[in-house]
Amino acid sequence: MLGARRAALGLSEMTPAKAMRLSLAKTGDRTLGVPIVLKDLGRGTLMPEDLASALPDPGLILRLDGPAGAVALAVLCPQAVAAAIEAQTLGKVLPGAAPDRTPTATDALLMRDLVEMTLDGFAALAADYGGLPALDGYTFSGRVVDARVAAMAIQDAAHLHLTAEMDFAGGVKTGRLHYVLPSRSRAALPGTAEEPGDWPDLMEKAVMASPVSLEARLCRVSLPLSEVSRLHVDQVLPLGRATLDGVELRGMDGRKLMAARLGRSGAMRAVRLRSADAPPPQPALTTDLAPMSAAPPMPGAADLAPTDLPTADLAMPEPGMPDPAPMAPDLPSPEPMALDDIPALDPVPMAGLDLPD
Numbered sequence: 001m002l003g004a005r006r007a008a009l010g011l012s013e014m015t016p017a018k019a020m021r022l023s024l025a026k027t028g029d030r031t032l033g034v035p036i037v038l039k040d041l042g043r044g045t046l047m048p049e050d051l052a053s054a055l056p057d058p059g060l061i062l063r064l065d066g067p068a069g070a071v072a073l074a075v076l077c078p079q080a081v082a083a084a085i086e087a088q089t090l091g092k093v094l095p096g097a098a099p100d101r102t103p104t105a106t107d108a109l110l111m112r113d114l115v116e117m118t119l120d121g122f123a124a125l126a127a128d129y130g131g132l133p134a135l136d137g138y139t140f141s142g143r144v145v146d147a148r149v150a151a152m153a154i155q156d157a158a159h160l161h162l163t164a165e166m167d168f169a170g171g172v173k174t175g176r177l178h179y180v181l182p183s184r185s186r187a188a189l190p191g192t193a194e195e196p197g198d199w200p201d202l203m204e205k206a207v208m209a210s211p212v213s214l215e216a217r218l219c220r221v222s223l224p225l226s227e228v229s230r231l232h233v234d235q236v237l238p239l240g241r242a243t244l245d246g247v248e249l250r251g252m253d254g255r256k257l258m259a260a261r262l263g264r265s266g267a268m269r270a271v272r273l274r275s276a277d278a279p280p281p282q283p284a285l286t287t288d289l290a291p292m293s294a295a296p297p298m299p300g301a302a303d304l305a306p307t308d309l310p311t312a313d314l315a316m317p318e319p320g321m322p323d324p325a326p327m328a329p330d331l332p333s334p335e336p337m338a339l340d341d342i343p344a345l346d347p348v349p350m351a352g353l354d355l356p357d
Contacts, residue, residue: 016126017041020164023121031113032087034169042163046180048151054161055178060103061150062115064138066182071154072138073180074115080175081107083168084114093169108143116140118164119179133160133183158183216260216271217248247271 021038028036046054055061056077064072076084082098088110116139123135144150162179219242247260249271260271 014125014129016043016122016129016132016162019122019125019129020118020162022125023118024164024166026121027114027117028168031117032084032168033091034083034087034093037167037170038164039167039174040165042161042165044161044163045158045183046161047158048154048156051151051180052147055147055150056176057147058100058102059178060107060111061144061147062108062111063141063144063150063153064115064119065141066138067134070138070182072159072182073144073150073154073178074111074119075178075180076111076115077176078103079173080166080168080177081111083173083175085110086173087168093172095172098173103143105143108140112140115177118177133181135181138181154180155182213252214257215250216262217250218242218262219246249273 017038017040020041024036024038028034051073055075058078060076060078060081062074062076064074066072078100079098081103083093085107086093119135119138126132126135144153160179160181160183162181164177164179166175166177167173168175219239221237221239223237244262245259247262248256249258249260251257258273260273263270263272
């Protein structure tokens with residue numbers, strides 16, 4: 001439609017470079033208050049695994065979410081970020097190159113209007129240009145920490161790569177703005193759900209089906225370098241601290257995930273998982289002793305009748321009277337008997353005794 005109107009008015013055909021030039025000029029005036037001039041626009045194809053080599057490092061990587069679950073990226077070099085921040089905070093762009101630094105989440109928020117408005121204007125102006133995918137409907141959703149994470153966020157397919165080389169404030173600073181955009185919407189891909197709400201389920205299924213390597217560590221052995229250099233095949237290393245209950249299950253990053261017990265499953269070694277903070281299982285106690293019979297209860301004081309206790313009449317002395325004489329004279333202590341004087345006893349016959357059950 002826009003192309004037909006331009007042709008009717010005798011205007012030249014809109015090209016991607018012209019669309020980006022007009023969009024950047026309008027964005028610079030509205031968001032930064034300084035002119036932004038497009039020096040050159042590069043266009044190519046980029047695969048996710050090539051992001052690290054194609055994007056600036058360090059660079060500010062912004063994620064843009066589009067219709068039907070499409071994901072795009074906007075990346076600014078450190079000089080472009082510095083020029084935009086200086087224009088927004090100081091009202092002017094400082095001359096000279098700014099030092100490279102790691103971008104922050106605050107930088108991402110300050111660049112939000114710049115990347116959104118530039119892409120929206122470019123998409124509207126280049127809508128009738130053949131060879132470009134649908135570029136409208138993308139909004140800022142956050143910062144991506146590095147190119148490796150960004151490669152996992154976008155589709156595993158070829159992307160449109162736009163590189164805009166810019167002058168800020170009449171050439172005081174120069175910088176680059178990269179757009180990495182899907183070549184077609186996700187809904188148009190074969191075998192993909194058209195509803196945006198189905199995309200999280202598809203992503204979860206793809207991630208949960210990915211292989212993960214785990215390491216079962218029985219123990220760690222520290223050896224001096226002199227002994228390590230003398231290791232040979234069939235040498236036996238003592239595992240002094242190894243226990244069957246002390247197996248640790250660790251992830252690919254070496255972090256402990258769970259505790260386990262070493263065992264066997266058929267002809268293969270296996271581990272039984274248990275909680276990381278659970279104490280190791282203790283072996284069951286086994287005894288071959290017969291159960292002890294309960295001793296009969298002792299009679300309590302309440303069970304004894306008063307008549308069961310012997311009684312005696314003890315005469316108490318009257319006051320002022322002398323103590324009575326002792327009832328029995330003192331007897332000499334018997335001398336200890338020698339063991340040799342004890343006669344041997346005849347064995348007691350056991351045949352006629354009936355023992356109770």
